[in-house]
Amino acid sequence: xxxxxxxxxxxxxxxxxxxxxxxxxxxxxxxxxxxxxxxxxxxxxxxxxxxxxxxxxxxxxxxxxxxxxxxxxxxxxxxxxxxxxxxxxxxxxxxxxxxxxxxxxxxxxxxxxx
Amino acid sequence: xxxxxxxxxxxxxxxxxxxxxxxxxxxxxxxxxxxxxxxxxxxxxxxxxxxxxxxxxxxxxxxxxxxxxxxxxxxxxxxxxxxxxxxxxxxxxxxxxxxxxxxxxxxxxxxxxxxx
Numbered sequence: 001x002x003x004x005x006x007x008x009x010x011x012x013x014x015x016x017x018x019x020x021x022x023x024x025x026x027x028x029x030x031x032x033x034x035x036x037x038x039x040x041x042x043x044x045x046x047x048x049x050x051x052x053x054x055x056x057x058x059x060x061x062x063x064x065x066x067x068x069x070x071x072x073x074x075x076x077x078x079x080x081x082x083x084x085x086x087x088x089x090x091x092x093x094x095x096x097x098x099x100x101x102x103x104x105x106x107x108x109x110x111x112x113x114x
Numbered sequence: 115x116x117x118x119x120x121x122x123x124x125x126x127x128x129x130x131x132x133x134x135x136x137x138x139x140x141x142x143x144x145x146x147x148x149x150x151x152x153x154x155x156x157x158x159x160x161x162x163x164x165x166x167x168x169x170x171x172x173x174x175x176x177x178x179x180x181x182x183x184x185x186x187x188x189x190x191x192x193x194x195x196x197x198x199x200x201x202x203x204x205x206x207x208x209x210x211x212x213x214x215x216x217x218x219x220x221x222x223x224x225x226x227x228x229x230x
Contacts, residue, residue: 042222090157105157
């Protein structure tokens with residue numbers, strides 16, 4: 001089975017702290033994504049990466065950055081956490097190219113910023 | 115850019131009743147469409163997808179969806195609801211970007227409650 005693993009299920013951080021959310025997939029997928037999930041807003045794309053060292057901004061990149069140094073790992077970074085970044089963060093991966101393949105999701109990381 | 119509208123953020127049905135979750139999309143070209151399900155405290159998993167083959171798509175757990183181009187709709191149905199169907203359901207559309215890559219846009223989700 002495809003497995004997408006997010007390093008932390010629950011985190012509590014303070015305003016201004018730097019936060020790292022890690023995501024690892026074990027299926028050699030080229031594409032990886034970070035979404036944010038909020039009630040009433042659905043899933044919104046923060047950043048995505050089509051291959052190693054590549055990154056593209058999604059719909060809401062402000063306040064976030066990403067790193068993809070290895071194919072299996074995609075990290076989301078909050079340089080200076082703010083209370084409005086309290087949310088559920090979902091990582092997903094998919095085979096690359098002009099495909100219509102499904103996204104495989106991790107179980108999510110629920111971040112609370114105090 | 116594509117957009118997805120899910121009508122009804124909360125839907126309640128009785129156990130054994132028909133489940134109908136509505137999804138409309140905006141597109142000027144035939145899209146790729148998906149339904150995902152999210153159980154409490156879990157990530158999303160694929161229920162079914164439409165990729166321009168048959169317009170009636172069957173998925174897991176007895177769900178199916180029909181692609182209607184004239185109505186720009188992709189509603190999800192199940193003839194008889196089970197308690198285990200209680201979850202949040204997301205409709206999604208795939209957008210072909212410059213360079214051939216695809217970006218997936220999600221609706222806001224519909225929470226399905228099944229009443230015993």
